[in-house]
Amino acid sequence: MTPPPASLLHGPLLEQAAAFSGNALLLSGPARVGKRAAALAIAGAHNCSGTRGMYGEGCGVCPSCRALAAGAHPDLLIVEPRTTTSTGKAARRRVIPVGAVLAARDKSHEYETHVYEFLEVRPTFRRRVVVVDGAEYLGPEAANALLKLVEEPPHGALFVFLAEDRRSVLPTIQSRSARLDVTPVPDRAVERGLAGLGEDADPALVAFAAGRAGVLEAREAVRAALADAAEFSGALAGGLLAALEAAERLEKRWDATWHPEALRFTWRERPPHERARADTALSALEDALAAYASPSLSFQVFALRLREAFGLEG
Ligand SMILES: [Zn+2]
Numbered sequence: 001m002t003p004p005p006a007s008l009l010h011g012p013l014l015e016q017a018a019a020f021s022g023n024a025l026l027l028s029g030p031a032r033v034g035k036r037a038a039a040l041a042i043a044g045a046h047n048c049s050g051t052r053g054m055y056g057e058g059c060g061v062c063p064s065c066r067a068l069a070a071g072a073h074p075d076l077l078i079v080e081p082r083t084t085t086s087t088g089k090a091a092r093r094r095v096i097p098v099g100a101v102l103a104a105r106d107k108s109h110e111y112e113t114h115v116y117e118f119l120e121v122r123p124t125f126r127r128r129v130v131v132v133d134g135a136e137y138l139g140p141e142a143a144n145a146l147l148k149l150v151e152e153p154p155h156g157a158l159f160v161f162l163a164e165d166r167r168s169v170l171p172t173i174q175s176r177s178a179r180l181d182v183t184p185v186p187d188r189a190v191e192r193g194l195a196g197l198g199e200d201a202d203p204a205l206v207a208f209a210a211g212r213a214g215v216l217e218a219r220e221a222v223r224a225a226l227a228d229a230a231e232f233s234g235a236l237a238g239g240l241l242a243a244l245e246a247a248e249r250l251e252k253r254w255d256a257t258w259h260p261e262a263l264r265f266t267w268r269e270r271p272p273h274e275r276a277r278a279d280t281a282l283s284a285l286e287d288a289l290a291a292y293a294s295p296s297l298s299f300q301v302f303a304l305r306l307r308e309a310f311g312l313e314g
Contacts, residue, residue: 009185009193009213010038011055018045018056022178024150024159026135028166029182034213035162036133038182042160043076043129044068064125074124081137082110096134098141105145115146119154128157135161136168143170150176184211194219208265218258225258229266236307243312247303251295260286270310277309 008014017025017038025042027035041057047068050059058065067073081094099106103114115130132138138146150159150173161177163169190209191201193216204226209215215222228250235246250259260282267278281302288298307313 008041008053008055008057008196009189009216010034010182013038013180013182014041014045014057015055016180017042018052020158020178023153023157024161024173024177026161026163026166026169026174026177026179027182028163028169028179030184030212031164032212032214032218033182033184034217035182036131037213037217039129039131039133039160039162040068040076042158043073043131046127046129046158047073047075047123047125049125067125075126075128076131077113077115077118077128078131078133079111079115081134094134094137096132096138096142098139098145101142101145101149115149119149119157122155123157128155129160130157131160131162133162135163135173136165138170138173140170143173147172147176185213186211189213190216208262221255221258222262224253225255225262226265228253228259229262232263232303233266236303236310237312240307240313243303243307244300247299248296251299254289254295254299256286256289267310274309274311278306281305281309 013027017027020042027038029035044058044065045052045056047064048058048062049064050062052059058068060066060069064073064075068076079096079100081096083094097105097110099108099114100111101115103117106114118130119128121128146159149157153159159177161169161173166174166179187206187209190206190211190213193213194201194205197216197219199219202223205215205219205222208222208226232246232250235242238246253259263282264275264279267275270278284305285298285302288301289295304313
């Protein structure tokens with residue numbers, strides 16, 4: 001089993017990171033540009049015991065590479081923000097609390113594995129790697145608890161911080177990390193990535209990806225969302241009843257990660273004033289869902305507002 005080609009779309013970046021001997025990297029770039037895949041490839045490169053590839057990437061066949069491909073690497077810990085639930089009602093603020101770092105501070109047992117305890121254990125392969133996906137959500141307390149570990153990582157561990165905007169990461173973390181930019185890749189690189197996965201270049205998927213390698217990782221969900229969005233948009237023109245029925249189908253299949261973006265993609269070539277109104281309707285739908293409004297009513301209202309936006313009512 002070879003490493004996912006999508007992670008190799010950022011070959012030069014991987015080459016730099018694979019040769020990195022410091023304690024902490026900060027990878028920044030837009031959402032779904034492939035930061036997570038790059039971080040996993042870096043973890044693979046630093047633990048591979050086989051013959052590494054042209055960018056220093058893992059061989060794909062040694063025990064470490066196989067563990068990584070199976071999603072069960074003993075030296076890899078991924079830390080992500082949680083949505084705070086302290087009041088019992090889901091708050092909107094995402095945060096990485098100090099409880100992610102220290103088991104003793106994780107009163108509500110939100111995290112299964114904690115950074116501090118994870119790094120006390122010797123690596124199974126070469127180097128334990130802690131990926132903080134969403135470094136901008138590190139609270140000051142969590143960042144403070146991490147600092148000593150970042151400065152003197154036990155057993156030579158490596159930290160990989162991921163952020164959409166590096167300026168929103170606490171300066172204490174920024175200043176201790178080597179910074180690398182993860183940028184969108186050319187369309188033909190996305191096509192190559194698809195070919196590497198044994199798939200045909202799908203023009204809609206390539207256009208939707210717009211160079212974001214991370215979209216390849218989620219290509220099944222993206223394809224489904226694009227198909228749903230196209231079907232829904234088509235139904236809007238088919239009269240009020242068809243639109244309301246399509247809204248019901250969309251509600252049942254709704255994936256908050258991909259459907260909003262897929263919808264915007266389907267109306268990207270409409271006139272700017274229509275797009276603006278459609279975007280407003282979509283934001284209102286997302287707000288209503290986040291506020292636990294009735295989903296079926298919210299989707300019906302959304303369909304009606306889109307018909308207005310596109311001049312289809314009446
Ligand atoms: Zn290997």
